[in-house]
Amino acid sequence: MSSKSSGATKRVRLSPDERRLQLITLGAKMLGDRAIEDISVSEIATQAGISRGLLFHYFPTKQDFQLAIVRHANAELLERVTPDRTLGMFEMLRDSIDRYIDYVSENRTSYLSLLRGPASASPDVVPLVDQTRDAIIGIILTEVPIPIDDPDRPRLLLAMRGWIAFVEETTLSWLRHETITRAQLVELLVESMVALALALNPALAAVLRR
Known part of the structure; x- marks a missing residue:
């Protein structure tokens, strides 16, 4: 080309x-x-x-220049996963994850590079990737509000970081070797969130199931 x-x-x-x-x-x-x-x-x-x-x-x-590009790409990803509030909570979660998979599939080379390539160890790139992870967690918690002073909030935030890591590693593995269908991948990621919520806070899991 x-x-x-x-x-x-x-x-x-x-x-x-x-x-x-x-x-x-x-x-x-x-x-x-x-x-x-x-x-x-x-x-x-x-x-x-x-x-x-x-x-x-x-x-x-x-x-x-590279960092400006990464910031732009991160903003595109966040825009892509912005929840569709016309949907119920469970379908909203599924839809956001579905669009997340669309984005990383369209940008698999850069996704692999930023998370596992030479750039992933850059002291300038790492904070940008972490900011995006935190923003995704913020999006989720905005849809399922947890009071700032809730004593269980720190445990929930830690668990959410763990879920983001699971999503990234699972998606990276799937991009390399598509051993399951795309629909099965989306289902796995959605159900993992609900299962985690159930272990942490049954009321939260109930909200996610709506």
């Missing part, structure tokens, strides 16, 4: 914010089929119709 079509190389005048967003968006698109460390600055500059040097006017270093 060529990135040097006439449409890609035509210079378009954009505001600084528009150009920055364009470059990040191109990087995020490229992230769909390659690891973050394999993002080509030169290729993105060509697609944007600017020089490689000009790209670094917007991002001081390649690492700064």
Whole structure:
């Protein structure tokens, strides 16, 4: 696939914010089929119709550019899993997990890279990934409110972090070797959440089953 079509190389005048967003968006698109460390600055500059040097006017270093792409990708993931409040609680959970699997399937190379590749050990990338995990936990707890002063809240938060780790590891394994169907994977992840909630707080499990 060529990135040097006439449409890609035509210079378009954009505001600084528009150009920055364009470059990040191109990087995020490229992230769909390659690891973050394999993002080509030169290729993105060509697609944007600017020089490689000009790209670094917007991002001081390649690492700064990579981190901006990761932030953008994380925001896309969070947007993708935002609950559909027209659904019941159980179907809302299933729908969000279903869309999560859609996203990671479409971006499997970058997903594997961020969680298990060289980037996963980066002191700059790790906090971004952790922020996304915390945001997902926050989304879930917003739908099933647990009072801040609830004495059981710390145990619930710890268990939720464990569930996120289970979801990630299970999904990573499935992406490598699809030993079960996609529908079975979604069912496994949904039921694991309900089972965990039942062990922690039967009332919470009852809410999730609605």
